[in-house]
Amino acid sequence: MPAGGRPTVRSRRLGSALRAYRQAAKVDQPQAAEVIASSQARISRIETGHATPRVIEVRLLLDAYGIADQDVRDKLEDLAKHSKNRGWWLEHAEHLRPDYLDHIALEDDATYIREWSPVLVPGLLQTPAYAEAVISATPHYIAPDRIAHLVKVRAGRQAKIEEGGATYAVIIWEAVIRHPAVSPDLHREQLSRILEVGERKNVTVQVLPFSAGAVAGLTDPFSSFSFESEPIVEAVTLENLRGTSVLEAPEDLAAYAHAHDHLRSAALAPDASALLIRSALRRSKEDAS
Incomplete structure (x- = not known):
């Protein structure tokens, strides 16, 4: 089972x-179960993410499904x-909330990250x-020691971008x-930081003007993630007062890919x-002088 007992x-x-x-x-689930000499229940748990197949099981299933593309198999x-x-x-x-852990895992795996x-x-x-x-300004009380951990986590997330591990467009x-x-x-320090990070080859910063x-x-804040060499959106996260939602349905991914393209076209x-x-x-x- 995945770590923590949840997918x-x-x-x-x-x-x-x-x-x-x-x-x-x-191929139906009972037939897939026969391929790996297991049960339909295990196939169901694998497909919902509640169980992780062994590599040999993945290979056998892909063989049965006729998947010959080596890039797909390797992934x-x-x-x-x-x-x-x-x-x-x-x-x-x-x-950290479980939904925030999911967001960080998506960032860590991503080759392309796009945000609005x-x-x-x-x-x-x-x-x-x-x-x-901004963490301290949340309407919910957060203990000081937890704020320190949350700040440290944000710094850890930034290492992915600083090391060139993903292309980032915001x-x-x-x-x-x-x-x-x-x-x-603090705002002036933050603006300087945006300019500094924006000079990295793997980072693109655009401003959507008032004009x-x-x-x-068009939409609330969102992040989209791609995991291949091409920037095809494969997951989207939405932040709200209650936490972070992960979207993976094809129609949702297409909508947010279009939204980002529309915002990018209107931005400077x-x-x-x-x-x-x-x-x-x-x-x-x-103004400060």
């Missing part, structure tokens, strides 16, 4: 893919090998001071840049976005 995003991705290939091959075998692995974030698990942030600077760009300030609404959600000093009008109200180009951020930073420094 992990990796076990769910593996199970979902195996189910799709089985159905495409017109699913890798998921089977690593679905139970303990990620760095699990040392903080007692301080109309309210706050996204976590992958936050300075420690900014992170502490769109930020101009209001986030122009109207500080934290103290002016884009109603486009900013990266160079123009950097100029706007520098202008806001300069204005803030002038």
Whole structure:
């Protein structure tokens, strides 16, 4: 069973893919069970992510489903090998919600991460001071020691981007840049950090200007993830007051891929976005002097 007694995003991705290939091959669950000399119940648990198949079982099932593409086979075998692995974030698990753990696991696996942030600077760009300030502002009480863990986790998440482990494209609404959600000093530090990270080859920062009008109200904040060499959206997370929701249905993925493309088209180009951020930073420094 996946770690913690609940499906992990990796076990769910593996199970979902195996189910799709089985159905495409017109193989029913009892027939699939015969392939690995097991029960229909185990096939069901594998396909829902509640059980992790061994690599040999994945190979046998893919053979039965007629999947010869080696890239596909390698991907699913890798998921089977690593679905139970303990990620760095699990040392903080007692301080994190299960849905947030899922979000971090998606980030850790992703080759492409795309975000839309109309309210706050996204976590992958936050300075420690900014992170502490916005976490402390939540309407729910969070103990100081837990705040420290949450700040440390955000810093850990950023390592993926800093090390070039994923291509990161973020769109930020101009209001986030122009109207500080934290103290002016912290806001200036945060703007400088955005400019610094935006210079990385694997990072694209765009600002959606006020002039884009109603486009900013298109959708709430979201992150999308791809796990292949091509940026095909394979998972989406939505943040809300109650936590993080993971979307994996094809129609949902298509909708959010379209939404990001629409936002990106309406946003300023990266160079123009950097100029706007520098202008806001300069204005803030002038106001402080």
